[in-house]
Amino acid sequence: MFDDDEEEDGFDSQFYSELERFEKMLEDKEAYYFDSEILEQIIDHFIIKNQLKKGLTAIEFAQDQHPNNNTFELRKAQIFSTTGKLKESLLILQQLEKNEPFNTEVYVTKASVFSQLRDHENAIKYFEKAIDIASDQEEDWEVEDIRFDLALEYESIHDYNNAIKELKKLLQASPENESAIYEIAYCYERIGDFDKCIEYYQMYIDNNPYSFTAWYNLGNIYFLKNNVEKALWAYDYSTIINEEFSSAYFNMGNTYMQIGEYQKALTAYAKCIDIDGDDALTLSYLAEAYERLERYDEALEYYEKSKSINDELAEPWLGIGIIKELQGFTTEAIQYLQRAAELQPENANYRLVLAEALYKAERFIEAENELETALQSDPKYAEAIILLARIKAEFSIEDAVDYIASLEHLSDLDSSVRIFFSVLLWQNGQKTESLLVFKKEYLIDANSAKTLFLHFPEAQEIPEFLQILDLNND
Template sequence: MHLSQNEDDNFSLTKFESMLKTNDVLFFDSNEFEAIIFHYLESGKFALAKKAVKLGLEQHPHASVLQLFKVEILIFENKLTEADSLLNSLHDLEPSNEEVYIQKANIFSKRDNHKMAIQTLETALDFAPDAAEIYSLIAMEYMFMEDYDNAKYNFMKCLELEEEDFAALYNIIYCFDFLEQHQEAIDYLNMFLNKHPYCEVAWLQIGKEYFNLKDYEKALTAFDFAIISDEYFVGAYMEKGKVLEKLKRHQEAIENYMVTLELDDPMAYAYLRIGKCYEKLKLQKEALAFYEKAVDEDPLLDKAWIAITDFHLRKLDYQNALYYINKAISIDSENVLYWKRYAKINNRLNFVEEAEKGYRKTLELGNYELETWITRCDLLINLGEYETALDVLFQAIEFYPDTAEIEYRVAGLYFSLNEGEKGYYHLRRALKIDVEYSIIVEELFPMIFRRNSVQNLIEKYSQ
């Protein structure tokens, strides 16, 4: 009975794995070994692939394809010198084997010599029966060099030869987007669609480009064509929902997001967007229900936790808001926006130490807004940590020199630390900048504000 290729490969795999279990040595022809190794590499079973290469070369020491698999494994293990040596031997035997040049280019690329990798791949084009793959590899080398124009050109060559290579199409648009050439991307996609009018991926991409240009009506039309081309195209319904949100057609957006849930496994992001739409429609109960579905579906979706946080913030329910912002921070502790919310919520709850910690973390993560510096300083004043508050203000001065809000606080802190000379110096600086902000001293340092000398100085600059 003649076996199909797939059945043949499965038989070889079963036979090979049985051999490994029993330690018997069975014979396989080189084609069988090729299929076995390819299967293991595709499945990510690297150790089994390596074992198959070793056994294959023991039985077929001169099989060039098996030697090339060995090269691939050596490169993966970063044994580049050994791989290079083996490739040189193979090149002497088969100078027109394009795979030798591809692996040689891979070594150059691993060594960050992308120009030589490109030159080697261009040589491979002379021998390759399928040039599309080579153009794609050349394009990736240009991507490593951040030469997006040449990367784009080579992905286009790849797509000309392999018109259903959607990975190449996505990469072309990625290059256009990186170069901020949105109109050029639209022109290219229109040209492509003239040849392939029912390519749903191209319609999706052109819709995204119109979305980037804020031309929402044209984006909507493009996504409709993507759906006409493939009524089961989940991505098109998702993108159409986003456009409808921008057009404030929230009920229609919900309907499109609902379609994605019917066509595919439930997605937390779709639940999140539906919740946002319901909130815009002022259907609070439904909004919260879908936010909760989002976190149930994907507990690591921090944006969903934030959506629930903001939902409770808008209702002034700070206790619940604090619970959910802590959830978001536990997922992404380096997100400055989360720490800002954490600080503000704790401040509203009068949890001064926690609020100060939040603003401190916000500054550590690079949020240098004036309000952040000042609010943290005021919390430290509230905690009686005057010297730390001064340190914070002097850091703020580097970003905001000659700022009245800072100088008044510095003056008040020096007075509080019984360093009157420095206090008067900074009070004068503050008054020169803006006398009306002297109310800061009255609010934060009322005892100092009532001093006659301070009152006289303020009166002098007010006249």
């Protein structure tokens, strides 16, 4: 027979007696009479249990006994929709729409089929029809369910603003609807309204204080808002609730890395590995934490371990290359950095790191090629522009000056590019132009002096530059 757990699906004990009789009928290959309502319940039971073949058998039997009951045809359309027979499902639904023009379930099913067909326009149209009919029939709970499906349909085409509108309507009718609260928070995240996103996640957490995923998502939003303290607070709550939730430890590690708390980052990444086992990316991040702590032997050990698990992952190749370069093994470092750049060809930062190593090895033409590739990916990458100008200056200061002068929207680039331009102008003998460029930048931001001295330490002994600093102090 059926155990108590099965009765939790909404059917009573009388139903299970009828279900047993139906199953026995099929087994004995006989034909008994069943009330149409009981047959509807039997079919729904098979659908709930995902016994779709039995469901279709029951539908065929039910249609023989009750040929005028359209519910059986609707269930067939729903099973066809579930099993990928979308065209067959639509044919049935088109006829049902004519026969039962005020049946909400027909329109919801049709919307679902169109959604699977990625015909989002029709899916939205039929969800809206279903809402209109359910509203007219004052079936509020149906309206809420359909409105939620409509919001998800908008999300599937990245129309988050319309999704938010539908979810707001749902929440006006049902303020405690947790699924809608959670979903609207996600939508606000997608459109970049992080304050609203936080508001709804907090609302959700008020109702579900032990939802570790909600705390985790809240932490992610605080991280995006650069509120590191709050991000760590939320991640910490997530891990208190679920000590085995590795994603929260991983993002906690990333947050600690951002604020320079490398030992804490290391601990967080190590916890991830304890939970999930060795993972190439996590091992690489763990290695980077060791690298930042200048524990290079341990960093290399974990980078190598990461690489042995997945040699197509760029991060360990980059990390090993950086450490080799720091240790003075530039030629060996270049080999690793070249592999990292090959694995992530669109990553401008990887190209820059490789170019810096090539520049150090005086392989100027190769370095120049890498920088030009980097600037194709990110035309405003200040560090790449400056290094490329520096390489050009190795051959001709005038060419380096012309290069920066020819840059489009020079005034929109990072100020460090214009400060370096001032240095090149001075070195090219264009002292008046150099001082004008520097003075303009310095009057906007006094920290420009630090950038100048970084690229041109000799400026600290040049009276003309010092005079500009003195004028500003006066």
